[in-house]
Amino acid sequence: MTAIKINVNGKELSVEVSPDMPLLWVLRDTLSLTGTKFGCGMAQCGACTVHINGEAIRSCVTPVSSVAGKKIVTIEGLSSDHSHPLQKAWIQVNVSQCGYCQSGQIMQAAALLRQKPKPTDSDIDTAMRGNICRCGTYQRIRQAIKQAAEVKQ
Secondary structure: OEEEEEEEOOEEEEEEEOOOOEHHHHHHHHOOOOOOOOOOOOOOOOOOEEEEOOEEEEHHHOEHHHHOOOEEEOHHHHOOOOOOHHHHHHHHHOOOOOOOOHHHHHHHHHHHHHHOOOOOHHHHHHHHOOOOOOOOOHHHHHHHHHHHHHHHO
């Protein structure tokens, strides 16, 4: 166990964990931030997506030691009151079915909109292709991203 300093959702924290512990488990088990989900454990499904210094990453394969001193944002840090344009659009478009993948989907979409404020369908498909929705709500996800992009303009 080692004390590792991390910044999560704007708070400077120190966690006593193994340096090779995946960030996902630090967030969920150590910090009780359970919005980030475990899906596959191999960075294949996107359920564990968070932002590190503004970039979407898969927290299930990211050792906590590699994010020391970097800014980590989870779904809880995107907006505490669901006022982020993506969160609003997700609700308005009724994207969720089971909802399990949605925090990862939203975090990936937020990174996309930061890079491309007016994404095309192709941009959306490319950016979101690593996030799996077993309920198949891909058309509504695309619609919500476009709606959020319009609000952000």
